[in-house]
Amino acid sequence: MNAASSQPPIRAVVVPVTPLQQNCTIVWCAETKKAAVIDPGGEVPRLLDAVRQQGLTVEKIWVTHGHLDHAGGTAELQEATGAVVEGPHPEDQFWIAQMAEMGARWGLPEARIFTPDRWLDDGDKVTLGNTEFEVFHCPGHTPGHVIFFNRLARFAQVGDVLFRGSIGRTDFPRGNHADLIASITRKLWPLGDDVRFVPGHGPMSSFGEERRSNPFVADQVLAHS
Ligand SMILES: [Zn+2]
Ligand SMILES: [Zn+2]
Numbered sequence: 001m002n003a004a005s006s007q008p009p010i011r012a013v014v015v016p017v018t019p020l021q022q023n024c025t026i027v028w029c030a031e032t033k034k035a036a037v038i039d040p041g042g043e044v045p046r047l048l049d050a051v052r053q054q055g056l057t058v059e060k061i062w063v064t065h066g067h068l069d070h071a072g073g074t075a076e077l078q079e080a081t082g083a084v085v086e087g088p089h090p091e092d093q094f095w096i097a098q099m100a101e102m103g104a105r106w107g108l109p110e111a112r113i114f115t116p117d118r119w120l121d122d123g124d125k126v127t128l129g130n131t132e133f134e135v136f137h138c139p140g141h142t143p144g145h146v147i148f149f150n151r152l153a154r155f156a157q158v159g160d161v162l163f164r165g166s167i168g169r170t171d172f173p174r175g176n177h178a179d180l181i182a183s184i185t186r187k188l189w190p191l192g193d194d195v196r197f198v199p200g201h202g203p204m205s206s207f208g209e210e211r212r213s214n215p216f217v218a219d220q221v222l223a224h225s
Helices: 044-053 074-081 090-096 099-105 177-191 207-213 219-223
Strands: 010-017 022-029 034-038 057-062 084-086 125-128 131-137 146-150 155-159 196-199
Touching (some): 022 125, 057 125, 131 177, 177 207
Parallel strands (some): 057 084
Antiparallel strands (some): 010 022, 022 034, 125 131
């Protein structure tokens, strides 16, 4: 058995947070019980309860992109746990800078600005206990959106890039539809049809299922566009 395939398995639970029902995902290394909270949009006390129930230590906070519902609770969770904040890509700094203002506007007054300990870029790796995730820069919904992929577990957290039966909005400032389609087809699809993913909102799916049936990015749809 080589070093890569001897990595311990990961586990994950999804905790939808904020009125936008954003899929905050708690992932952990089964061997060390070290956890990463991906996209802590809000409701931090609930997230801490979920962490406690599983007996985990929060080591990392991973942020896919700078939108309020994904990142609004980052500062509070960092203070509560001392975890290292990794992501998003620096192109999303302009979104993070508007966090408090957006929070006031959308009824999430606890949302605050934060500074990542580490900005991420395409090809970066982030570690969690004895396991690691690969980072892919997937612009389109926001210019600095990243996704997190565990190759051995065939698992990805893709934020608002791709949903079951839909794709991310691109009508926000600096959104770009062509970039989003390219992110999906050139960054996500090559990871494999068998990869299961948690989207930013709604139920899980697999890349293969979306390539068959997604009305925006199925192979058949793109072949005729
Ligand atoms: Zn978003
Ligand atoms: Zn979202």
